[in-house]
Amino acid sequence: MLTLHTAPAVRPAWDAEPVADGAVAVEGDRIAAVGPLAELLERFPAARVRRWPGTLGPALVHEGPLPDAPSPRERVHEVLKRGGAAVLAGHADEPGLRAAAGRVGVAVLERSRPVSLAEGGRADLAAFTEDGRCVATVLAGRLVHRRA
CATH class of the missing domain: 2.30.40.10 (Urease, subunit C, domain 1)
Structure with missing residues (x-):
């Protein structure tokens, strides 16, 4: 639709x-x-x-460390709550963060982009x-x- x-x-x-x-x-x-x-x-x-x-x-590229939260899923959700659709790979290197980002559709980028x-x-x-x-x-x- x-x-x-x-x-x-x-x-x-x-x-x-x-x-x-x-x-x-x-x-x-x-x-x-x-x-x-x-x-x-x-x-x-x-x-x-x-x-x-x-x-x-x-939607924005979240360029800093992902916000603190109890789980990788909640950390990614905090990015969404701030208008983010992408995070930088260097800040998504902890176990589970890339998987959590991928499940919801948040892009993991090597470098920021317009x-x-x-x-x-x-x-x-x-x-x-x-x-x-x-x-x-x-x-x-x-x-x-x-x-x-």
């Missing part, structure tokens, strides 16, 4: 100008389109709509409130974290 993730501001890249009242169309694990909500509603009238507060943009929302790209998104709290993380089109 195609989903439109919408927010008052959508940033195709974190250093790009925001699209006001924007949306990201996600079909399966891929981005189908990025643009103004009104245009994407016309293009995809049967889409399910998820509305997020604040700013929606590409992140962006691009048509045809993997649908890794994160929504942040004005005070910087992550309210949603989407990995490969699946909502994996939502803050109430």
